[in-house]
Amino acid sequence: MAGHKIAILLHKQFEMWRPPVWFMERLRTEYPQVEVAYSSSKRSDDNALHGADILIGWSLPPEQLRAATNLRWIYSITAAIDQFLYPELAASGIAISNAGRVHGPVVAEHAIAMVLALAKHLPSAVRYQERRTWAMEAIWNEHPRPAEIRGATMTVIGLGSIGSEVAAMAAALKMRVIGVREHPERDADGAHEVMGYDALDDGIKRSDFVVLAAPLTLRTRNMIDSRRLNLFKPTAFLVNVSRGALVDETALVKALRDFRFAGAALDVFAEEPLPRRSPLWKMPQVLITPHTAFLTANVWERHYAAFTGNLKRYLAGQPLEGTIAKKAGY
Numbered sequence: 001m002a003g004h005k006i007a008i009l010l011h012k013q014f015e016m017w018r019p020p021v022w023f024m025e026r027l028r029t030e031y032p033q034v035e036v037a038y039s040s041s042k043r044s045d046d047n048a049l050h051g052a053d054i055l056i057g058w059s060l061p062p063e064q065l066r067a068a069t070n071l072r073w074i075y076s077i078t079a080a081i082d083q084f085l086y087p088e089l090a091a092s093g094i095a096i097s098n099a100g101r102v103h104g105p106v107v108a109e110h111a112i113a114m115v116l117a118l119a120k121h122l123p124s125a126v127r128y129q130e131r132r133t134w135a136m137e138a139i140w141n142e143h144p145r146p147a148e149i150r151g152a153t154m155t156v157i158g159l160g161s162i163g164s165e166v167a168a169m170a171a172a173l174k175m176r177v178i179g180v181r182e183h184p185e186r187d188a189d190g191a192h193e194v195m196g197y198d199a200l201d202d203g204i205k206r207s208d209f210v211v212l213a214a215p216l217t218l219r220t221r222n223m224i225d226s227r228r229l230n231l232f233k234p235t236a237f238l239v240n241v242s243r244g245a246l247v248d249e250t251a252l253v254k255a256l257r258d259f260r261f262a263g264a265a266l267d268v269f270a271e272e273p274l275p276r277r278s279p280l281w282k283m284p285q286v287l288i289t290p291h292t293a294f295l296t297a298n299v300w301e302r303h304y305a306a307f308t309g310n311l312k313r314y315l316a317g318q319p320l321e322g323t324i325a326k327k328a329g330y
Contacts, residue, residue, distance in 0.1 A: 004315065005035040005070075007052035009045055009060075010077065017058065017077075020300055027304075031311065054314070056307065059083045065092070073314060075307050079103040079161060079294075080243055081324050082216040089326075096324045097310055100161030102302040103294045107213075108165030110293035111241045112173070114265035115154070115209050118237045119147045123287050144235040144262050147208070150174040155203040156191065157223075158214030158242065160330060164189035166211055178203045182219075182328075197223075204231045209239060215330035216243040226251035232261035241293045244269035253279050256286065267293045 006027065010018050019038070027036050039048035046067055049055070053072045060074065065088055076084065076098045084096055117123060121139050128135035139146065154170045155178040156163045167177045167190030179191030180200050188194050195203055197219065204210055210232070214220045224238065225248040232238070238261070240247060249270045255261065263285030269278075272291055280286050296302075310320050324330060 004033065004054065005037060005052040006054040006056060007045075007048040007068075008036065008038045009048060009055065009057040009064075010038075011040050011042065016295055016299070019056075019303075023300055023304060027308075030308070031315075034311075034315075054311075060089065062086060062088055065089055073097070073310075073320065075099075075310065077102075077303060079107070080215060082243070082329065085326060085329055095320055096326065097320050097322045098161075098324060099303060099306060100322060102299065102306050104161030104165045106296050106299075107162045107241050107293040108169055110267065110289070111162075111166050111211050111213070111239055112169045114239050114241075114267075114287060114289075115149060115170070115211070115237070117287055118209075118239075118263060118265055119149050119152075121146050124284070127284070143259075147235075149209075151176070152208040153178065153206055154209040154211060155180060155200075155207040156211045156213055157200065157203075157246075158212065158220075159186075159189040159191065159194070160213065160215065162241065163211070163213030166213055167191045175209075178206065180214075182330075201228065201231055204228055204236075205233070207236055208233065209237050212238070212240040212242045212246050214242055214246060216245055217329035221245050222248045224248065224252070226255065229255040229260055234259075234261060236261050238264040239266075240264070241267045244272065249280075253283075256280075256283055259285075263287070265289075267291055 008019060024036055024038050037048040039045045045064060049064060049068045051070055052068065053070045055071060055074045056077065058077050071094050074094060074096045076096060079098050079100045081096055081098050121142060124139050124142060151174060153176040156167045157180045159167060159179045159181040167179055170177050171190055177191045179188060179194040180197060180203055181194060182197065184194045184196040223246055229251055265287040267289045268291055280288065313320055
């Protein structure tokens with residue numbers, strides 16, 4: 001079928017955001033009926049977008065949307081799509097599908113790695129290793145002491161492509177999993193019990209680990225605020241692999257300084273890169289990773305499989321899989 005064009009707008013400064021050469025070459029070889037235009041800088045975005053009905057990218061500012069008059073489908077290389085949901089795009093007829101299936105399993109692995117690192121005091125062990133200190137007794141005397149995760153309770157907030165994988169992995173490790181989702185009547189997706197956001201406080205109170213995997217919406221923005229941080233057990237941990245804006249960072253810093261709860265593992269932040277002035281950097285009970293939960297050596301192979309699976313449907317006039325309900329925000 002002729003007349004289709006894919007605009008690939010991925011020119012962020014970091015290499016992992018840019019598709020490898022083979023990605024475009026394989027598209028052109030396997031789908032010769034589709035024009036593939038890659039923009040390597042903002043200066044060439046308009047040329048790539050001209051006449052394009054498909055976009056591969058991580059965002060589309062309003063001024064570019066106004067120029068993309070033929071656009072019908074956006075494939076977001078991110079799992080989160082809040083960056084697309086400004087009024088003009090949300091009201092348009094453009095379909096948005098995300099990379100939830102690409103990132104879900106690997107981001108979940110990262111979340112579980114963070115849980116294990118916190119429970120086993122691995123950040124402390126690394127700090128002592130750097131000082132060549134045999135710190136068995138010191139680690140034993142830390143609060144809380146090293147813990148077992150078997151039998152511990154985890155609340156996973158958001159049971160989408162990431163949260164459902166986190167829940168299943170935690171359950172496989174013999175943890176008790178509480179899932180929190182917008183529609184608790186839906187499938188449990190790996191959790192032992194499911195509750196709605198109206199019962200979130202109860203889930204937090206019962207948890208040893210609270211994992212954030214929810215989309216960023218009006219309802220979830222700053223959902224972990226000072227009041228909810230006060231609900232955490234003194235021995236509980238917070239893990240965020242979703243969006244930094246789900247957490248009131250000022251309240252988080254204060255709660256950590258006051259030792260209201262045990263600590264946090266954070267892959268995402270309200271401002272990224274995390275500013276050097278942030279007090280989170282020097283807090284010993286905080287584990288920081290620089291938004292790397294999604295990174296694996298074969299991430300672009302996974303993108304290719306997910307995108308082309310839907311491209312075949314699009315070219316055949318069939319419904320796309322994994323499209324976002326723009327009004328709901330996920």
